[in-house]
Amino acid sequence: MNDSKLVNVTINGVPLQVPKGERIIESARRAGIDIPYFCYHPRLSMENGANCRMCLVEMAMPRTGPDGTVTLAKHPKPQTACSLPADEGMVVETETEAIVKARRGVLEFLLINHPLDCPVCDRGGECPLQNNTLHYGAGASRYIEAKRHYPKAYPLSEHVVLDRERCIQCARCTRFTQDISGDAQLDFLKRGADTQIGTFNAAAFSSLFSGNTIEICPVGALTSRDYRFRARPWDLATQKSICTECSNGCSIKLDHRDGLVLRVNGRVNEAVNEEWTCDRGKFGLPASISGERLTAPLLRDGDRFREVTWDVALGVVAEKLQAAGKQAAVLAGSKLANEDLYALQALCRGGLGSVRYDYRMGTQSSEARDAAAMLFGPNPAPTGIAGLEASPWTLVVGSDLAVEHPIVFLRLRKSWRFGKSKALEMVSSSAPANTHVGAFAWSSVRYADRGLPESLRSACSLLLAEMPGLTATPEIRAWAATGTPPADDTASRRMATALSTGPGTILVGEGALSGPDWREVLVALGHLAGLTGSTGSVNRLVSGCNDRGAEALGFGDWQPGTAGILAGAASGATPALWIAGADPVTQYHDPQVAIAALEQASFVVVSDIKLTATARMADVVLPSCSVAERDGTLTNVEGRVQRFWKAFEPRGSASPDWLIAARLLQRLGKPSVWFGWQDVLADMRSHVAAFGGVSLDALEKDGAMLVAPQVVD
Amino acid sequence: MAELQVLLQHRNVPGIDGIDVYESHGGYAGLRAALGKERQAVIDEVKASGLRGRGGAGFPTWIKWNGLPKSGSAQHYLLCNADEGEPGTFKDRELLLKLPHMVVEGMAIAAYATRSANGFVYVRGEFVESATQLRKAIDQAYRRGYLGRNILGRSDFCFDLHIHTGAGSYECGEETALMSSLMGERGQPRLKPPHGPLPVVSGVWGSPTLINNVETYACVPHILTHGGAWYAAMGTQRSPGTKIFSVSGHVARPGNYEIELGTPLTELIELAGGVVGGALKAVIPGGSSVPILPAEKCAGVTLDYEGCQAAGTMLGSGGFMVFNDKTDIVALMRRTAQFYAHESCGKCTPCREGTRWISRVLDRITAGAGRMEDIDLLLSICDQIDGRSYCPLGDAASWPIRAGIRNFRHEFEHWVRHGSSPIPGFVPPVRSHGPGPVPGRQE
């Protein structure tokens, strides 16, 4: 749409040079000229936009007459600035008498059927309709007829509540579900003044991204079930943060009041989530950090817990850890910050001389991970999230992307929507018939149980058939020719044509390399990547929030791993175990093993924000801080280290894990020099090469990328 | 003055809807003539005829035809707008019912000239019979080789014609909304210049698309048969040719009348047998969306695009409605307003909210609860819609009301003052149609 060519336009007499085709509303915004709007949103398509008519401006274009003279021809009707593409010589006026009148007229129309229940509306105080009415509207309405009435608070889904009286039919939410999330669940029903938002056959609005529609609604028509009536905007304080519900690391804003996170909104980060959030983060994060929280250390007293002071608790823990020495072990949770992990590591190695620490709860072995690193390079996600937009094709293997990596999914869809990328998918035949990626995938290939290696081999085989001139060793050709003959169906052939267009991107979900057939999968992936020239853009997507940070810190580099640690706890080989922010009883891939180990363990200390199932089995429980109550950094799936800020004070005497580790180090007679989280970060920067490039400046902005380790032959 | 029948010349010939009779009356000669020419020569012939779009806007037809890409392999689509929804207009219905082959032939010629391989006739949903007649005609044309592959032996000319029936929306007569509806989307308008591309650049499914009215296509065979100059000789210089007017209302013989453009308005009334039931009060010359013309302004008005504009109204689609002096203009405006409130698609604010508001205020006035300031309020609402809506439906909803008040303000004032009609004995009907009660309403 936008050519790089610059054109001259004049807005309110200000001459500007803007890219040809840029929407005038954007040009004006950059020139500091305010044009009011409701329906316009830069990330939504224009196709169903330009309907609120609030951004009307007067426009004139130069016209060359028959005698060669150039005159300015004013368009007879006012035009919507949101959809008006800049063109050479265009002259725009935004504050003429006619425009002021037009805006007042549009606002009067919007308000005649609006209930004006601002005092009880969740949007009141941060409402574009209120703001625009204050700036551009008339003081009174001339409407005396009956207003449009609908039942209030219609539940669209478990999260989203619709008030059709407040709706101004701007089509932002419908366009979001059509353009961005792609599930197209919301649309208009009826017509004329009866036009209203709804779902087909009144089905539940079951999008994975439904919360975003609440955020972009310019009135209080769509509200959040959880946030409903909880606070007014002026009651809230806002802090910048990072979502901890998955590894994508969305930039978010925490709106909190009295030590409670009441809602989560997206924060603009073009490199990661643009401005979107998924429902898991938006509604899940406040739920996961609120509720019954630990406020003081607990010490086991028979089959009950007794509240004790930190002094007592840490004294017990330090004594047990010291006694265990090299045999002491630490299990870290995926939501711990980089600083926590580094401090825990320092405690183990420096304080106790132990290398028994790990963070993994799944079945993927270190061997699989190391082998993948050997094949595809040390950087597990070289393409990154934004990099997907430049990839001509992207193959998703072993992941229900929209569920596991919602923001990566949105980026993949965006890349497809702008015609830049073909999405390819290899999905188990046990997955639902309509997968999220499958809805727009160029090709979606199904494989039977454990059939992923065979499916990949089949793709290689078809690719070789498609491109006879492809450089491939005889071994690869022989490998591709073995096994069952390639599936000769449409989906497979379409995939081969896409793969033959050159290097692309492969996204490998954690599940793909976690099964017993990980070797075969890896070999087949290696061949496919080699044949397509994509070896450097194979991305292994980790699932846990800070798994990428843990990996970069080498947290899972040591034998015997989680399985060994749990076995040690059961056999007595690990006399003291600290489980920090993890809940193996529910998270470990074989919960029975974890439960058995904890039952037999001689000493277990658990630090967490809530009394989890694991904490209930511990000897000492230490209260720690959630992401809202402390500062720190997290590393997301693409290796981006991002900062989060303390929003409010922790409950009771809760303390972040790095500080617990630091205090234990002191008791072990090996005091650290960490007075704040920045000191841990500084230490980490100077001792861990991967974090060498993480500057505080970058953390203030979009985050800093991990430095990929240098491969030394 | 008599009718000058070109399109409707054979409308009463028995069996003219069948291909044999149609051919024996000169049918498909235009297509043969066209195929004897270069494609560009066909467009030039249409240019020479001066034919202007008969759907309402009067845009020169040849410019649209000429705008489609003339090289390249992109698919072109040819659309025929048969969603005749304008109140007072029923010419397309009769053309499709009686002379469906003329439309098919016109479209085939246009397809040849514009290199289109696929055409759609978007027929108004309520025109069940017309669609049946058209389907029959298309089948016959396929069998005779006027449609399909290698038409009349020309290996470079293939054209498939499909029928798509609407689902009952006035808005889908707007060309971009028609395209949305044809593609299976909500029948709402799309961006047009200067915001988006013209249909001839990017229309249905992103392909160059030509869209014309039924009557426009029906004119084409005659132009090709007799030559553009012959056609241009009829009518006025700037509005050449003939035009079908659907005369209705208080006349002795309502019906479709084809006359030369430029014919005086009063002559058309005489053609239809003159005003009955009283003296002439007003005329709406071009369908419900054009401004009403009071009797005193009718004299001297000629029925062509320029003549109507000079009189402060529009030729529109030729829905010629005649009202005698027993007509209550306020009730007429109320019914018109109800229609537009009912048919607004709901996309843009001014039309969605404004049409309903106008309708409600007129409901109140005709219920005897009007206020004097309501009349200026109506004018103000019209100003707030006119020119600010997404598509011309908003304009079409505001023009008649504004003209009604400007020309018959005293009738509005009578309603407000007395709470009853200025026409003795007239009682406005209880609202039977239009925007109904809102579901779930708590009143």
Place this chain on the structure above:
Amino acid sequence: MGNPVTATRETWGPIAQGMALTLKHFTQMIVARDKTSVTVQYPEERREQYPRTRWRHALTRHEDGLEKCIGCSLCAGACPARCIYVEAAENSDERRFSPGERFAARYEINMLRCIFCGYCQEACPTGAITLRKDFELADHHRADFLYTKQMLLEPTPAPGAAG
């Protein structure tokens, strides 16, 4: 100040003037007992207050007994002393406190902080919070100055006694 005569006049003169005024009022009160008396016998007697006097807050009710407050928090937003705390919740047909969807589940005013500016009353869209003439707000404990919703709310009108 060098001149003792001047000094004496400047010192004692005003004192004598002041005492004369006091004496005048004293005699007026004792002897005349007229309406111009300055001192009232509080607490037995109370001076009538000006119509726009603003003291203790009250949360008012509709005639049908429903609370006027809808928990919109506009008073808290307008309060320059930040002394009002509101937490809202949703009405249900079974548990209805106010008309409409929303009511104040908690409504607290810290009277130690309140400056009686009346902005809350001005901001209130339903006329729920009003400042009235009850000015005897002294108490013994700091905690007692946290006025809860129950303390602020008008009693429910007795059935039939509305108006």
